[in-house]
Amino acid sequence: MVGMRDVAKKAGVSLSTVSLVVNGAGCVSDDMRERVAEAMRALNYVPNELARNLYHDRTNTVGVIVPTIRHPFFATLAAGLQRELSERGLRTMLCSTADSGTGEAEYVDMLRRHMMDGIVMAAHTEHAPDYWTSIGRPIVGFDCYLGEGIPSVGSDHEQGGRLIADLLIHNGSRHVAMVGGPCRQFHDLAQTPTGEVRQTESPGNTTFPTVRYYLTLERELQRAGIRCEYIEAGEVADFQGCATAMRELFDRFTDVDAVVSSDIGAACCVQEVFRRGMRVPQDVQVVAYDGTYLTDMAGLRLTAVCQDFDALAGTAVARMMDAIEGRPVDSAGDVIPVSLREADTTRR
Structure with missing residues (x-):
């Protein structure tokens, strides 16, 4: 295997000069650099990336x-x-x-x-x-x-909550359901008996900032006199949990006329609404929060808060x-x- 010593011998320079050229460090003249490069090409020398990274204290x-x-x-x-x-x-x-x-x-x-x-x-x-x-x-x-x-x-999840609130208030919603992850994820938040989440400390430093859109949306809806619920679905990887939550939501609340959830939750909601013979948005408004490609693949193009x-x-x-x-x-x-x-x- 060809090493730097071989390159140094071929180029007629010191081993330290070859090391400086390979690692792009130090002051080496253009002529010397070209001699080393020519020797490397002639010998088909491939620099040891691990050694080079150690030299720079980088792994890239x-x-x-x-x-x-x-x-x-x-x-x-x-x-x-x-x-x-x-x-x-x-x-x-x-x-x-x-x-x-x-x-x-x-x-x-x-x-x-x-x-x-x-x-x-x-x-x-x-x-x-x-x-x-x-x-x-x-x-x-x-x-x-x-x-x-x-x-x-x-x-800006607080902005997202306000955008959704403005939309639902303008469209005349009366009973809104927010479907998201388990409240226990918000471990610096307190949970009320009704399942609502409330900030208790470090208002700027919550470990789960996406909860801010739920909190903002809830606050704005309550100010407008609109009933709202927070429904727990499964963990983020539990897609079936979203589908189950949507089915149980409509079994429990027959008057819900708007649902806000992640893109996956919103897609599951659309399917459940269709299964029950209802229409989107005439009977139930569905708002997705994320704006990924899934919002165009749920059977119709969903209203969505889009993250950039x-x-x-x-x-x-x-x-x-x-x-x-x-x-x-x-x-x-x-x-x-x-x-x-x-x-x-x-x-x-």
Whole structure:
């Protein structure tokens, strides 16, 4: 196997000169650099990437942790992150906690041992902030607060809640059901006897920021005198749980005239409404929250609050590069606006 010593001998230079050229470091004249490059070509020398990365204390690999890649939101997000990382010469190592069953501990351990340059944490975590801050390596939280000094990126979920509220109030809704994940996920929130969730502490630092759209929507609907319910569905990877929740919802509340849920929940709702011989939106308004490709594939084009995946992925990767390269971190976090896309009712 050809090594750097062989290249140095062929080029007539020192081993340290070859090392500087290979690693792109130090001051080497153009003539010397060309001699080394010519020797490498003549010998078909391939630099040892592992050794080069160790020289720079870089692996050029970033871990992305999501709950499951089966979910259209996280599949779309992961694709965007991989594209943005690739454009910066970085590889993506994907961890799906629900699908692998190992959780994030394995990846955190790899980060501690410098086997990757950083982690984008996009899965729900129950670890306390001091767990994440003690790692001391580049981490970016996506839609989660991980601790002081750790950058975070997410959508403006309070804006999303207001957009939905304005729409439903304008359309004359009287009884709205919000269908989402188990309330126990909101471990820094208190649950009332009726199942509603209330912020109890750290109003800016909830570990599950998407709950803000439920809270905002609930508040605005109650101000308008509109009845609302929060219905628990299964975990994020439990698609059947969404279908079951929708069936039980309409069995329990026959007067519900609007349902708000994730793209998957909204798609399940449309199917349940059709199964019962009702119409969307004439009998039941259905609003999806995420705006992935699934909102065009539910049997009709759904009204949706759309998260800006390009901006979310681009901002998360920009913050990761800041962390890797030691630039100052904005502790306030990045909040990306959402938009409301109403369905074309003329096609129904």
